[in-house]
Amino acid sequence: MEMLHLRYFVAVAEELNFTAAARRLHMSTPPLSQRIKDLEHEIGHRLFDRSTHHVMLTPAGAALLPIARDVLEQVNSIPWRLREAMRPQRGTVFLGMPAGVHPDLRERVKALAGRVRERFELKRWPGATADLVNAVRDGRLALTLARLPVADPALEQLTVMSERLGAVVPADRFAERDSIALAELTDLPYVASPAEITPAYFDELDRQLSELGVRKRIKLTNTGFGAASEIISCGLAFSISMLDARSPMQGYRVENVTILPFSDFRPRLDTALLWHRERAQGGDLEELVDAARDIFGEPLDI
Missing domain, CATH: 1.10.10.10 (Winged helix-like DNA-binding domain superfamily/Winged helix DNA-binding domain)
Structure with a gap:
């Protein structure tokens, strides 16, 4: 038959x-x-x-x-x-997380993990943006959040958040202020966290500050994010960081340090989700990337 x-x-x-x-x-x-x-x-x-x-x-x-x-x-x-029967079994994949990821963005990471849980176990992996980007390029990470700019033609990127930045200043010197002009800071040195842990965007920010009249610098090496706050609290310098009170970066502030919005300057730090092009469309991460595009599709503006 x-x-x-x-x-x-x-x-x-x-x-x-x-x-x-x-x-x-x-x-x-x-x-x-x-x-x-x-x-x-x-x-x-x-x-x-x-x-x-x-x-x-x-x-x-x-x-x-x-x-x-x-x-x-x-x-x-x-x-x-x-x-x-031929589909790979549920596997563990890693998503890179730079320092200071906003809680609203973390919620989206959790939502992605929930969306793909039957196919992938999504775990977070910390690191500096440059290291995380390299790990995506060589396949050690499936995805990463990264501070822009990132220029790598092998990687696709989706902007997921834009955060307004403010001036981190000595609280006693600028008491009862709700904003600050950049011109008021030209007598203070600008201090950034060490270059090895700072996003590339802050190199461009440093150049902009110099063009706008902030000439003095204090360079830090072999320290963490909290080191700048220690110098600022003594009235020796100012810095720039995330303005939103819910940002984890606010946790590095110490006594006599406050953060104020600029009245004449609009710095913003953008964050993107990155993945390797060849692993997305038709690749082993197509399902994961499709879910990420959906969940992170509407960028957050903080």
Whole structure:
């Protein structure tokens, strides 16, 4: 018995009309009628009562119909069952997290982990932006959040957040102020966190400050993010950091340090989600990247 015989039988049984069944099967009626006769001969039972006016299932035909449908359903399901069997099992992938990721962005990371949990176990991996970008390029990380700018043609990037920056200043010197002009800071040195942990954007920010009249600098090496706050609290310098009170970077502030918005300067730090182009469309991370595009698609403006 061939599978086609069952397909022909089910078509006739559902149409109860040889001409309609033949049309559905894209064949002519005489060959279809002959195939049904061949099937009846092979199984030893008449399947249809035929007359010039009607076609009816015999008891044997009625009994065969659900069996044939079940067999055909099993055969039709072979391609997707094979795809499921060949799919990799749930694997662990890593998403890079630079310092100071805003809690709203963390919520989206959690949402992504929940969306793909049946296929991937998504874990976070900390690091500086440059190191995280390198890890995505060489395949150690699946995705990373990264402070822009990042220039790497092998990687795709989706901007996910833009954060307003403010002036980190000695609180006693600027008491009861709700904003500050850059011109008021030209007598103070600008101090940034060490270059090895600072996003590349701050190099451009340093250049802008110099062009706008802030000439003095204090350079820090082999220290963390909190080192700048220690100098600022003594009234020796100012810095620039995330303005939003919920930013984790606010945790590095110490006594006599406050952060104020600029009245004449609008620095912003943008964050993007990055992945390797070749691993996305048609690659092993296509499902993960598609989910990330959906969840991070509307950038946050803080």
